[in-house]
Amino acid sequence: MRKSRTLNLGTGSFVLLGFAALFFLTTQTTSRGLTWFGPPRYEVTAKFDNVGDLKVGAPVSMSGVEIGRVAKIDFDSKDYKAVVLLRLNERYNKIPTDSDASIYTQGLLGGKFIGITAGGADSYLKDKDQIDFTQSAFVLENLIGQVLANFTKSKADEQNSAAPADTKSNADTKSKEKTK
Amino acid sequence: MFRELWESFTDALEGLGSVVHFLFRLVVHTPSALLRFNLISQQIFNSGAFSLVIIMLSGLFVGMVLGLQGFQLLQRFGSEESLGVAATIGLVKELGPVVTALLFAGRAGTALASELGLMRATDQISAMEMMAVDPIQRVVVPRFLGGVISMPLLAAIFSVIGIYGAQLIGVQIMGVDSGSFWSQMRSAVGLKDVTEGIVKSLIFGVACSLIAVYQGYYATPTAEGVGRATTSTVVTSAVVILFLDYLITAAFL
Numbered sequence: 001m002r003k004s005r006t007l008n009l010g011t012g013s014f015v016l017l018g019f020a021a022l023f024f025l026t027t028q029t030t031s032r033g034l035t036w037f038g039p040p041r042y043e044v045t046a047k048f049d050n051v052g053d054l055k056v057g058a059p060v061s062m063s064g065v066e067i068g069r070v071a072k073i074d075f076d077s078k079d080y081k082a083v084v085l086l087r088l089n090e091r092y093n094k095i096p097t098d099s100d101a102s103i104y105t106q107g108l109l110g111g112k113f114i115g116i117t118a119g120g121a122d123s124y125l126k127d128k129d130q131i132d133f134t135q136s137a138f139v140l141e142n143l144i145g146q147v148l149a150n151f152t153k154s155k156a157d158e159q160n161s162a163a164p165a166d167t168k169s170n171a172d173t174k175s176k177e178k179t180k
Numbered sequence: 181m182f183r184e185l186w187e188s189f190t191d192a193l194e195g196l197g198s199v200v201h202f203l204f205r206l207v208v209h210t211p212s213a214l215l216r217f218n219l220i221s222q223q224i225f226n227s228g229a230f231s232l233v234i235i236m237l238s239g240l241f242v243g244m245v246l247g248l249q250g251f252q253l254l255q256r257f258g259s260e261e262s263l264g265v266a267a268t269i270g271l272v273k274e275l276g277p278v279v280t281a282l283l284f285a286g287r288a289g290t291a292l293a294s295e296l297g298l299m300r301a302t303d304q305i306s307a308m309e310m311m312a313v314d315p316i317q318r319v320v321v322p323r324f325l326g327g328v329i330s331m332p333l334l335a336a337i338f339s340v341i342g343i344y345g346a347q348l349i350g351v352q353i354m355g356v357d358s359g360s361f362w363s364q365m366r367s368a369v370g371l372k373d374v375t376e377g378i379v380k381s382l383i384f385g386v387a388c389s390l391i392a393v394y395q396g397y398y399a400t401p402t403a404e405g406v407g408r409a410t411t412s413t414v415v416t417s418a419v420v421i422l423f424l425d426y427l428i429t430a431a432f433l
Contacts, residue, residue, distance in 0.1 A: 004218075007221075007222060007225050008218075008221065010225050010229045011221045011222070011224050011225040011228075011229060013229075014224065014225065014228050014229035014232060014330075014333070015224065015228075015329075015333065017232075017333070017337060018228075018330075018332070018333020018334065018336055018337055019333065021333070021336035021337040021339070021340040022332070022333070022336040022378070024336075024340050025272060025336055025339060025340060025374050025377070026371065026374050028366075029268050029272065029343065029365055029366065029369045029374070030366060030369050030370055030371050030373075030374060057367060058367075059367070
């Protein structure tokens with residue numbers, strides 16, 4: 001009897017330890033846990049023309065301080081906009097209603113996050129409110145496209161203006177290659 | 181020569197077939213074995229709780245090495261804050277399940293195989309059969325299930341200790357910021373990564389325990405046979421674990 005008691009005790013504590021470890025892995029190392037045991041939160045929505053590669057769970061920050069996270073990203077088929085649900089910490093409940101939300105990139109190629117800049121209104125955002133002023137994600141491809149377009153355009157201009165000289169130098173290099 | 185090759189090929193095929201058949205028998209007997217849970221609980225104690233010390237020590241050192249190596253590597257790109265992400269993903273998805281399974285095969289698998297092999301060699305299994313006690317149900321299935329239940333728990337403990345090992349080196353010694361260590365980990369590690377680790381360790385648990393009880397149960401009833409069963413348990417388990425690891429990783433991508 002004595003022996004089976006210590007045995008059961010050992011098995012029990014091993015299983016308990018194992019499940020505690022599993023619990024730790026699922027709640028403490030993933031973003032999932034924060035929404036379970038986090039401080040009280042309230043939700044506001046914001047509509048964007050383009051959210052880029054913004055992900056659920058991305059931080060929402062104000063002056064660089066994280067005040068919440070992106071909870072859901074949906075598509076509104078009425079006005080063809082992306083609806084982003086922001087879950088903000090209840091502690092930061094003094095955000096003016098005319099604040100604007102923009103999507104920024106962490107670092108040069110990092111993930112996207114939402115930055116809120118405070119407005120000047122006297123009333124504050126409450127649960128289920130909507131942020132009206134938004135600025136879409138800055139899409140790197142578009143920018144590269146624009147830069148390339150400008151570049152080729154300026155190059156074409158340059159070539160047009162300096163066409164004779166250019167052809168001459170081309171001919172020069174060709175003749176050099178031949179002699180090699 | 182071709183004849184020998186062909187024979188060894190058919191032998192291997194026959195072995196695989198009999199392992200599958202054995203697994204099927206174990207699964208059939210599982211419901212009735214679950215009713216006598218104290219037998220399984222004893223085996224969880226034997227193969228799980230006794231492996232705890234080696235698992236925790238190895239986890240700590242693996243985590244510390246990850247912390248050190250990861251720090252050195254990430255420092256070159258100026259992103260040492262990602263150390264938490266790197267260590268956790270590595271531990272939860274790969275190192276936790278795989279190293280735990282390899283240690284488990286060495287610590288508990290060999291014990292299972294030699295125990296069952298000695299039972300076979302000293303005719304205890306035949307004695308049970310004579311007393312109309314099904315040795316599969318009474319002896320083999322509880323050991324098998326004990327291993328299957330222990331493995332995910334051990335792997336989880338390994339990962340948690342490893343994360344703290346990485347934290348110890350990265351945060352306490354190398355001076356990575358503790359807040360960004362944990363917050364970057366939380367934002368980058370998904371529930372899917374943890375699930376992948378749990379699924380892996382469950383499958384490794386089945387594979388390791390199955391190989392151990394199969395080798396022990398069908399060991400040649402001599403001193404040499406028991407020794408050979410123990411050796412081939414470790415070798416087969418290691419190869420099968422690494423092979424399955426590749427398959428599961430590919431399936432989860």
